[in-house]
Amino acid sequence: SKDAGGGVFHAYEPRLHAQAEERRVLEQALRQALEKGEMYLAYQPVVDADTGLLTGFEALLRWNSADFGNVSPAKFIPLAEDARLIVPIGDWVLRAACDEAARWPGHARVAVNVSPEQLHNPHFVTTVASALATSGLAPERLELEVTESVFMHEGMGATKVLERILELGVRLSLDDFGTGYSSLGYLSRTRFSTIKIDRSFVQGAAKGAPEATAIIRAVVALARSLGMATTAEGVETEAEHHMVRDFGCSKVQGFYFSRPVLVEEARHLAARRERE
Numbered sequence: 001s002k003d004a005g006g007g008v009f010h011a012y013e014p015r016l017h018a019q020a021e022e023r024r025v026l027e028q029a030l031r032q033a034l035e036k037g038e039m040y041l042a043y044q045p046v047v048d049a050d051t052g053l054l055t056g057f058e059a060l061l062r063w064n065s066a067d068f069g070n071v072s073p074a075k076f077i078p079l080a081e082d083a084r085l086i087v088p089i090g091d092w093v094l095r096a097a098c099d100e101a102a103r104w105p106g107h108a109r110v111a112v113n114v115s116p117e118q119l120h121n122p123h124f125v126t127t128v129a130s131a132l133a134t135s136g137l138a139p140e141r142l143e144l145e146v147t148e149s150v151f152m153h154e155g156m157g158a159t160k161v162l163e164r165i166l167e168l169g170v171r172l173s174l175d176d177f178g179t180g181y182s183s184l185g186y187l188s189r190t191r192f193s194t195i196k197i198d199r200s201f202v203q204g205a206a207k208g209a210p211e212a213t214a215i216i217r218a219v220v221a222l223a224r225s226l227g228m229a230t231t232a233e234g235v236e237t238e239a240e241h242h243m244v245r246d247f248g249c250s251k252v253q254g255f256y257f258s259r260p261v262l263v264e265e266a267r268h269l270a271a272r273r274e275r276e
């Protein structure tokens with residue numbers, strides 16, 4: 001109100017309060033989401049850029065809350081990270097994805113997103129090994145996606161943990177490349193199989209932005225010289241597919257090929273790939 005001195009700051013207070021309250025309530029619901037069976041995985045196909053054939057799926061977490069309906073991962077993942085819930089939730093994702101992929105006919109890979117908090121947890125390597133052992137999934141069919149941010153505090157030992165993950169025979173992808181912190185030094189220390197090029201660059205290049213085009217070309221060249229593959233993310237049209245393929249990207253992922261699908265559909269697609 002006007003007599004509250006200054007006005008502007010005061011005027012925002014109710015909104016800030018409402019936001020904090022929404023967060024608190026959402027966090028409370030998130031704490032119970034797993035036991036209430038409100039979480040599930042969707043699987044987005046990843047295809048070979050040249051042949052268009054399925055190479056695997058990225059597991060993407062979904063939360064259908066009894067109280068809030070479908071909540072976007074962009075909203076609840078950061079919340080889970082802040083509330084220290086990402087470790088139990090991430091463990092569940094890893095186990096569910098490995099169990100599911102072990103049932104697919106053929107050799108489609110499954111990629112699982114890993115938050116920095118999970119990687120820095122002392123039990124992480126054991127959890128991965130146990131998810132593989134329990135499911136019977138061949139290690140080379142599991143791919144863990146990490147972002148550059150895991151290397152931000154090298155004192156936390158990300159390189160060592162990733163080394164132990166590689167020793168299990170699991171693959172690593174570098175997600176959202178170029179959007180975060182980058183010293184590039186870690187690229188020479190950690191053997192990634194794939195660098196994932198963020199959707200923002202694909203969309204930028206599609207709109208003709210010379211910077212985005214230059215970045216994609218440079219990342220493809222860098223990846224090649226390091227013996228790594230590249231996946232272009234967020235490919236939404238045929239023209240974008242052709243563009244990134246001509247830039248030399250090895251794999252593509254995006255709504256043009258498929259949105260993330262439910263387990264049954266993923267199984268069906270894996271089976272169809274086997275028959276091709």
Ligand code: C2E
Nearest residue numbers: 060061073074077093113114115234235236253254255256
């Ligand atoms: P991400 O790892 O970069 O995953 C790709 C996101 O892009 C997914 O959003 C996917 O649905 C979306 N996407 C794929 N193709 C297209 C396209 O052609 N156009 C557009 N506009 N979007 C596309 P989603 O599922 O909402 O996930 C958002 C983010 O949440 C993920 O980004 C990832 O950072 C995080 N996330 C999702 N599941 C998990 C999980 O199990 N664990 C962790 N730690 N993070 C997760």
Ligand code: CA
Nearest residue numbers: 058113145175
């Ligand atoms: Ca990802």
Ligand code: CA
Nearest residue numbers: 175176196233
């Ligand atoms: Ca990504």
Ligand code: CA
Nearest residue numbers: 176198199233
């Ligand atoms: Ca992204």
